[in-house]
Amino acid sequence: MTSPIRVLICDDQALVRTGFVTIVDAQPDLEVVGECGDGRTAVDLARRLNPDVVVMDVRMPVLDGIEATRLLAGAGVEHPVKVLVVTTFNLDEYVYEALRAGASGFLLKDAPPAQLLHGIRTVATGAALLAPEVTRQLVGKYAARIRPPESTPDDIALTPRELEVLRLIADGLSNSEIAARLVISQETVKTYVSRILTKLDLRDRVQAVIYAYRNGLAT
Template sequence: MLNAQPGIEVVGEAADGREAVRLARELRPDVCLFDIRMPVLDGLDATRLVAGPGVADPLAVVVITTFDLDEYVYGALRAGARGFLLKDTGPDLLAQAVRSAADGEALIAPSVTVRLLQAFADLPAGRPVTQPVSPVTAREEQVLLAVARGLTNTEIADALHISLSTVKTHLASLMAKLGARNRVEIAMWAYETRRILPAT
């Protein structure tokens, strides 16, 4: 399916999670696509091994799952995944997620995002969250919320009427202030601090 997409080449396939990690480390693809339910080593552990906090040169990972397993979204994102899609995702959205991950952006299925927000709304208040090393500016706050809603850099630039390079500058500043490694962790911080709440 992905091989038919322009600009995308499948360079390896694995029968289980352990083999997927081995191939990922050996081939160093632009993006790894992991199933949450891989045998031997599941998608969360595989993601952690190639993209987790302790990995010196992390790879981009997109995780796919089914509706009944979307409680693993938070764990996958914390493990380092840049995207999270459902197995019934069409080829166009899957290709978009792969391209986004390769570009350093994140794509999370809209229905998964809604459930993720609901999960955070259900968490008890008062959980300690990382505080920024310096105050977040008003414009950075706008970028932060846009990232948490799943907008791409181009969409953020259009929505805020700023240049693409300015968006990237704000993202770099947010990552430095929040100690985040990528835009997914920026979004997670927005969820954790309840800057975005599910619709009631």
């Protein structure tokens, strides 16, 4: 039998937290290993319990969800934890900062239970939970902040085709849309995406989008 996905629930609203725990624990392939109501405890529990996924609220006392995410999944963390951020705000600055801090994706708190469960399972596999249309909105709103002025890297170890795919990812295209644009198969697109992430030492598509904008590779 495959071991269940271990989940830590962090939200300062007791009713929300209890709801999440109830929904997740009812699934045979998921297991809640802990819960808490502030960011500092979230970091301590995550380091002690070693969950597969942390469901993290943004606004919490003691330490907010963004800083907690940075401590658990940010650059330089030796054993990063996958973090799924939940928020009441759609594509606000908190979400942007959470993604920069290392979150693997985000959901709205009013999303249906099925979306929460899908999000946890998706993030647990190492994939990013950020729909292409959300990517378009996110980078459209924050591109100027992500991209530094005059950034023209000359040492990016990608082939011309891989650069092309990276730019299309940054434009918010899905794998099927990239395949149609380049007249190649979706499997080939997946291969390119995997190579891009490996060569650039990026965790997922979210990081690929931010990388492209930071380095002036997207418009």
